[in-house]
Amino acid sequence: MEHLLPLAILLAVCIAFPIGLAWRIAKLDEASRGAWALKAADSLLFFGLILLVGRWDIAGLWTRAVLVVLVLLAFAASWWRHARRPWALVRPLWRAHGVTLVSLVFYATAFGYLAVGLAPAGSPTSLAFPLEGGRFMVAQGGNRTLLNHHHAHRRQRHASDIVAVGPAGFRAIGAAPADLSRYVVHGAKVVSPCTGTVASVRDGLPDLAPPRRDKANASGNHIVIRCDALQVELAHLRQGSVVHKAGDAVTVGQRVGAVGNSGNTTEPHLHIHAVDAVTGEAAEIAFDGEVPVRNRIFER
Structure with missing residues (x-):
């Protein structure tokens, strides 16, 4: 409770x-x-x-x-x-x-x-939106800790957590259901936000019923894509959904997995962040020119 x-x-x-x-x-x-x-x-x-x-x-x-x-x-x-x-x-x-x-x-x-904190901190790199088939909303995002609980983390300073909302305007049926299928975003198609090469992949971890969390595997099932000077990570993917292996070439909009609830997460959502491949520092990104900040809606 x-x-x-x-x-x-x-x-x-x-x-x-x-x-x-x-x-x-x-x-x-x-x-x-x-x-x-x-x-x-x-x-x-x-x-x-x-x-x-x-x-x-x-x-x-x-x-x-x-x-x-x-x-x-x-x-x-x-x-x-x-x-x-x-x-x-x-x-x-x-x-x-x-x-x-x-x-x-x-x-x-x-x-x-x-x-x-809702404005870009610098000049973000524009990527394609990494989800398809729904009305999506940024749950964590922005340049203030009150708007984005990732903001204090060096590599995830500009990370975002993305959920989906249904016709009634809620991200789930119920306040905090344990049934993953009640979350609108669960199973949503995750696509590559850029053209690049798969740097690393993790799959096989179970999708956990909220509020269970796998703190030992923070990102859960995930894929990291090398996009020019950036490494973009898409995390908390559904078990068995990752369709690529390290070294594969991917194009923007190509399917890479599905939203799940694996890793250190309280409920189904897509986590995305980018780091500079050379320095390892967090890199700010935008989707089609719009920075993902809390409560911003993207329809795809």
């Missing part, structure tokens, strides 16, 4: 907090529009942070849309109630609104910090 606690916290942050923020905005009753604007902006920035860091493949894409509408309606209703009130703030400003001002600066700084 321990693995369900982080999931429960995530759902509370993604769903309960925005509902609470909408209620807070709707109930505002300030003496001036200036005071209202400070408190409304404070709540909106907090909501913006949740939109950035939330795992909406788990909480649901349609859930996110409903919450955005709810917050905007609360904002509009609150604005209408304050529209004819004066703008002047109570003085001294710090004494009357100090807590709100501190909160506002904190949320604005955090939002800016994370928003910068």
